[in-house]
Amino acid sequence: MRFRVIQKILGLLLAIFSLTLLPPLVIAVLSGDGTAGAFCFAIAVILSSGLSLWLPVRKSAGELKLRDGFLVVVLFWLVLGIFGAMPFLLADNPHMKLADAVFESISGLTTTGATVIVGIDALPRSILFYRQLLQWLGGMGIIVLAVAVLPMLGVGGMQLYRAETPGPMKDSKLTPRITETAKMLWYIYVSLTGLCALSYYAAGMSLFDAVGHSFSTVAIGGFSTHDASIGYFDSVSVEIVAVIFMFLSGVNFSLHFLAWRHRTFMPYRDDAEFRTYAALLGGVFLVCALGLAVSRSSVALPEALRMSLFHTISIGTTTGFSTGDFQSWPLFLPLLLLFLSFVGGCAGSTGGGMKVVRFLLLYRQGMREIKRLIHPNAIISIRVGGRAVADRVVEAVWGFFATYVAVFVVLLLGLIATGLDQVSAFSAVAACLNNLGPGLGAVSYHYGDISDGAKYLLCLAMLLGRLEIFTLLVLLTPSFWRS
Amino acid sequence: MKIIILGAGQVGSSVAANLCSEANDITVVDQSATHLQQLQDRLDLRTVLGHASHPEVLARAGAKDADMILAVTNSDETNMIACQVAFTMFRTPTKIARIRQNQYQVHPELFSPDALPVDVLISPEQEVTDYTKRLIEFPGALQVLDFAGGKVQLVAARAFYGGPLVGHRLRELPQQLPGIDTRVTAIFRRHEVILPSGDTVIEAGDDVLFIAAPKHIRAVMSEFRKLDGPNRKVIIAGGGNIGKRLAMALENTCHIKIIENNETRARAVAEDLQHAYVLLGDAADEDLLREENIEGTDVFCALTNADEANIISSMLAKRLGAKTVMALINRAAYVDLVQRDIIDIAISPQQATIGSLLAHIRRGDVVKVHSLRRGAAEAIEAIAHGDRNSSQVVGRTIDDIPLPPGTTIGAVVRGKDVIVAHHDTVIEPEDHVILVVTNKKHVNEVERLFQVNVTFI
Numbered sequence A: 001m002r003f004r005v006i007q008k009i010l011g012l013l014l015a016i017f018s019l020t021l022l023p024p025l026v027i028a029v030l031s032g033d034g035t036a037g038a039f040c041f042a043i044a045v046i047l048s049s050g051l052s053l054w055l056p057v058r059k060s061a062g063e064l065k066l067r068d069g070f071l072v073v074v075l076f077w078l079v080l081g082i083f084g085a086m087p088f089l090l091a092d093n094p095h096m097k098l099a100d101a102v103f104e105s106i107s108g109l110t111t112t113g114a115t116v117i118v119g120i121d122a123l124p125r126s127i128l129f130y131r132q133l134l135q136w137l138g139g140m141g142i143i144v145l146a147v148a149v150l151p152m153l154g155v156g157g158m159q160l161y162r163a164e165t166p167g168p169m170k171d172s173k174l175t176p177r178i179t180e181t182a183k184m185l186w187y188i189y190v191s192l193t194g195l196c197a198l199s200y201y202a203a204g205m206s207l208f209d210a211v212g213h214s215f216s217t218v219a220i221g222g223f224s225t226h227d228a229s230i231g232y233f234d235s236v237s238v239e240i241v242a243v244i245f246m247f248l249s250g251v252n253f254s255l256h257f258l259a260w261r262h263r264t265f266m267p268y269r270d271d272a273e274f275r276t277y278a279a280l281l282g283g284v285f286l287v288c289a290l291g292l293a294v295s296r297s298s299v300a301l302p303e304a305l306r307m308s309l310f311h312t313i314s315i316g317t318t319t320g321f322s323t324g325d326f327q328s329w330p331l332f333l334p335l336l337l338l339f340l341s342f343v344g345g346c347a348g349s350t351g352g353g354m355k356v357v358r359f360l361l362l363y364r365q366g367m368r369e370i371k372r373l374i375h376p377n378a379i380i381s382i383r384v385g386g387r388a389v390a391d392r393v394v395e396a397v398w399g400f401f402a403t404y405v406a407v408f409v410v411l412l413l414g415l416i417a418t419g420l421d422q423v424s425a426f427s428a429v430a431a432c433l434n435n436l437g438p439g440l441g442a443v444s445y446h447y448g449d450i451s452d453g454a455k456y457l458l459c460l461a462m463l464l465g466r467l468e469i470f471t472l473l474v475l476l477t478p479s480f481w482r483s
Numbered sequence B: 001m002k003i004i005i006l007g008a009g010q011v012g013s014s015v016a017a018n019l020c021s022e023a024n025d026i027t028v029v030d031q032s033a034t035h036l037q038q039l040q041d042r043l044d045l046r047t048v049l050g051h052a053s054h055p056e057v058l059a060r061a062g063a064k065d066a067d068m069i070l071a072v073t074n075s076d077e078t079n080m081i082a083c084q085v086a087f088t089m090f091r092t093p094t095k096i097a098r099i100r101q102n103q104y105q106v107h108p109e110l111f112s113p114d115a116l117p118v119d120v121l122i123s124p125e126q127e128v129t130d131y132t133k134r135l136i137e138f139p140g141a142l143q144v145l146d147f148a149g150g151k152v153q154l155v156a157a158r159a160f161y162g163g164p165l166v167g168h169r170l171r172e173l174p175q176q177l178p179g180i181d182t183r184v185t186a187i188f189r190r191h192e193v194i195l196p197s198g199d200t201v202i203e204a205g206d207d208v209l210f211i212a213a214p215k216h217i218r219a220v221m222s223e224f225r226k227l228d229g230p231n232r233k234v235i236i237a238g239g240g241n242i243g244k245r246l247a248m249a250l251e252n253t254c255h256i257k258i259i260e261n262n263e264t265r266a267r268a269v270a271e272d273l274q275h276a277y278v279l280l281g282d283a284a285d286e287d288l289l290r291e292e293n294i295e296g297t298d299v300f301c302a303l304t305n306a307d308e309a310n311i312i313s314s315m316l317a318k319r320l321g322a323k324t325v326m327a328l329i330n331r332a333a334y335v336d337l338v339q340r341d342i343i344d345i346a347i348s349p350q351q352a353t354i355g356s357l358l359a360h361i362r363r364g365d366v367v368k369v370h371s372l373r374r375g376a377a378e379a380i381e382a383i384a385h386g387d388r389n390s391s392q393v394v395g396r397t398i399d400d401i402p403l404p405p406g407t408t409i410g411a412v413v414r415g416k417d418v419i420v421a422h423h424d425t426v427i428e429p430e431d432h433v434i435l436v437v438t439n440k441k442h443v444n445e446v447e448r449l450f451q452v453n454v455t456f457i
Helices: A003-019 A022-031 A036-057 A066-083 A086-090 A098-109 A125-140 A142-149 A155-164 A178-202 A207-218 A236-249 A253-262 A266-270 A272-295 A301-316 A333-343 A356-374 A391-417 A422-433 A452-466 A470-476 B010-020 B033-042 B055-060 B076-090 B124-137 B170-176 B214-224 B241-250 B263-272 B286-291 B307-319 B332-338 B349-361 B440-449
Strands: B002-006 B025-030 B046-049 B068-071 B094-098 B120-122 B141-147 B152-158 B183-189 B192-194 B207-212 B233-237 B255-260 B277-280 B299-302 B324-328 B345-347 B366-372 B377-383 B407-414 B417-420 B432-437
Touching (some): A003 A036, A022 A036, A022 A125, A036 A066, A036 A125, A066 A098, A066 A452, A066 A470, A086 A098, A086 A125, A098 A125, A098 A452, A125 A142, A125 A178, A142 A155, A236 A301, A272 A301, A356 A391, A422 A452, A452 A470, B002 B076, B010 B025, B010 B033, B010 B349, B033 B046, B055 B076, B124 B141, B124 B241, B124 B324, B141 B214, B141 B366, B141 B377, B152 B432, B207 B214, B233 B241, B233 B307, B241 B263, B255 B263, B263 B277, B286 B307, B299 B307, B307 B332, B332 B345, B349 B366, B432 B440
Parallel strands (some): B002 B025, B002 B068, B025 B046, B233 B255, B233 B299, B255 B277, B299 B324, B324 B345
Antiparallel strands (some): B152 B207, B183 B207, B377 B432, B407 B417, B407 B432
């Protein structure tokens, strides 16, 4: 463990994070909503703690090792989650206690989108913008941003990137050099966000809402500047824009990169994960539409289509926007959507969940076992997109799946122990672990009414989900700390 | 630069490590996922799994916009076909291939755009053989590097008590050696580098790097140490490619014995050699070495493909009385362990090979690059172009050239003449300038120095 280098990077990252509070501060000053003081104080505290970490060890050099990368990433997300709560704590409106503020901040950064605030419409604009910004920073990953802008990280950048990036194949890079890769990812991310904001604006949102919602859409977050979420606008065009950009953001960004570089849609067509992703969302959409139309005669077919399309995409990509209460849909539909969020987005996207490619691999693995029963001597390799996948990757996916389920069960039991009912606890853990946001039962609209202990547990769930479990769990093993 | 390296073996990975640190975009292709994973963990590069000469694999590696392709897999044929594919399908500008077989090397007409489009052939075995041969030809030298086609050489030698100049200022060198032009370009004292001036005092134990014409090398070296007689009796351990080539190159001037433990190989080597003796046996066999008069041997050279065997047999030979022992060592960590104290000279194949590659990667008109001190420093031969207005070098005295820190100019080759650099030497257009850069991070600045400023043309 190279604690000095870790401390140096951590300090530097914190100092840089403090700069991201400047835009909300500007908004606070411009709109005079009385939160300028809170933001100033938060910047001062974060910047000075970052510098006081960095300055004493700024000269220490050395490469980050694989293990150091895990520690830096986990520490950074933890520290950021806590420091990011400062504006919520300090501002007069909303007046939040510690557990709530931390929950809100981590929910933002991990792009979960679960909120404890009731009366979002009444919040000052700076705080609203800050919540959206948190999601946007967490979406592509603030570490990836740091790798793009800090050339000093070098190979160490790869160790960090690996610990933060989602998906089973963590070594895939768009370009040979990690800084370039990180820059490309952010170019794509920023362009998508820009396009999304313009489209929202064209669809009739105010500039503030358009920018704010573009942040949480492209980050697959789910925070909104209104209590009623996207439903506030009650506009088909806004919903279509949201659906398109949620769908695009749930796609592996390296496909966007390839498509953009070669000016062709071929990469999408040829990618097995993308096809599965599209087919899965399409299938669930049809089931929802059918279910709604059949069971609720009061709902007209176009209305059923509209509602089911929006919610399938929103829940399926783990965004968590809403236009009405899908929680009260009939039959198995709410639960189906919740289960869909376990699949989540594609690897290398901003989406949460277990990632489509893992499910694809699990499915292929299952099919292989069936084939083996028929042809006991056959050697069957698992293929994705025509290319055989190394057994090592398949093993890792199984390990991930098993751990995910185990973590889920432990958190579920913990939550029930805090006094939550079964449906609420189940959906809350699912919504947080998958970085989805809204749950069912008591946590359908907000998480404000659950106990503090439950909130901290869910914070853990959100971090576990965002860092894909292993990055965090590895720190809890004794052999990690043994030198 | 965007570079694709085919083959993640010894050469491939050490080249990748060398080039990665210089802000190049490197993609490595190999068929072994383990090799690639190791590289990926250590270096900032991209890896592609697959057969190096398959068009689809090359396309995935980004051959479309690559500036250079470096084919160093262990198969000559794969390397050649990969270059052909890169040329035909992707129009890659520079194609370098490792060709080991002499059979191919002796027909340069094979390698032209209308036959096999390989721009540069490299043969690590040949490089290592030449490198070792020069070391044997100059007893006492630690490193001998050719520039300008052998017109001038850069030599590293250790200073010992008994050398007339040891303990004296460098200023006295010309008086000691009237009529001989030489320049000390750098002194490595323990772990620091000293840029010599007239007042620098040579200490025993210093590694002195000097430049001179080949015929003067022995005379200059005699200033730093008591001179050994020429090397006559050489034992080579290992009859592989390098061992055999070295024996063939030296067998007319020295008494060569090769020890090879594989009977078939030993027979094959014996058939190809005229004068040398091939001994069947283990190079680390004490009795065999004694029997072959190890104590009267000038040079014991361990050139098998196993680092450990080379180190052990050299240590044994040294203990038994061989005057100088050399060992071929691939792993950099081993070199640190044994050089200086245990083994006289560690020959690093990477260091011998990388230079010929670096020359193609450097910007500006760089003809030759030799890597020094295991890559930490470089000796560069660059051609000065342009005139006083368009170049920062031409028309200026050496004192006036804005050299980056830690850099010295050793010599200038003008046509057929070798001019050893003095502070008032003026550089003319088309001069070959030989520089020593003691800190690799300044190599970029040196490259820029030799680029002609386009706006002035």
